[in-house]
Amino acid sequence: MDQPSVRPARTSDLAAIASIYSHYVAYSTVTFEVRAPDAREWAQRLHAVGRIGLPFLAAEMDGQLVGYAYCAPWKPREAYHRTVEDSIYVAPSATGRGIGARLLSALLAECAARGVREVIAVIVDTDDPASVKLHDRHGFVVAGRLRRVGFKHDRWLDTLLMQRSLGDRGLGDRGLGDRGLGDAAPKVGPTPSTGGGGHGHDARGDS
Numbered sequence: 405m406d407q408p409s410v411r412p413a414r415t416s417d418l419a420a421i422a423s424i425y426s427h428y429v430a431y432s433t434v435t436f437e438v439r440a441p442d443a444r445e446w447a448q449r450l451h452a453v454g455r456i457g458l459p460f461l462a463a464e465m466d467g468q469l470v471g472y473a474y475c476a477p478w479k480p481r482e483a484y485h486r487t488v489e490d491s492i493y494v495a496p497s498a499t500g501r502g503i504g505a506r507l508l509s510a511l512l513a514e515c516a517a518r519g520v521r522e523v524i525a526v527i528v529d530t531d532d533p534a535s536v537k538l539h540d541r542h543g544f545v546v547a548g549r550l551r552r553v554g555f556k557h558d559r560w561l562d563t564l565l566m567q568r569s570l571g572d573r574g575l576g577d578r579g580l581g582d583r584g585l586g587d588a589a590p591k592v593g594p595t596p597s598t599g600g601g602g603h604g605h606d607a608r609g610d611s
Contacts, residue, residue: 413462420469459514470498473507486521
């Protein structure tokens with residue numbers, strides 16, 4: 405079996421990405437979205453993320469797309485322009501193989517290279533510690549908890565905020581090119597990871 409490889413996501417990946425994410429929308433609480441985006445919506449999100457200079461990555465194994473990860477602006481206000489929120493999903497059939505760890509490592513490296521200073525993970529407390537452990541092993545620390553902010557599948561859910569500082573790499577106040585990620589940036593819309601509140605990093609068993 406091949407080791408997972410990570411590369412920039414392509415439009416040809418979007419049907420597989422939509423399929424992976426739709427499973428978690430329908431059958432889990434790791435995301436607060438209740439309607440899965442279709443491939444067309446994913447194309448808009450891929451374009452929006454790329455247009456503002458943030459990474460959108462895909463993982464392949466044995467010729468199959470088995471996971472994806474990307475970052476989107478944490479908030480639209482100008483002063484947040486070097487802070488982003490991450491999103492990581494692994495195909496249900498491919499968990500436990502280190503794919504989530506490879507994606508997160510690559511995502512953090514890409515963010516640092518592009519001038520991102522802070523990465524936020526908003527993780528739904530589903531009683532499964534895998535996402536928290538994954539981020540902890542990559543240097544994230546717990547920054548807070550929002551209680552009972554989501555209701556899905558007949559239960560109230562908390563979200564846990566985790567944060568990783570990448571530091572100031574000497575790129576100046578703007579960091580990400582000449583634009584930053586402020587009010588003028590194109591809107592990505594509700595990220596699949598948050599769906600308006602809960603973040604899914606479904607990489608069970610990945611470390």
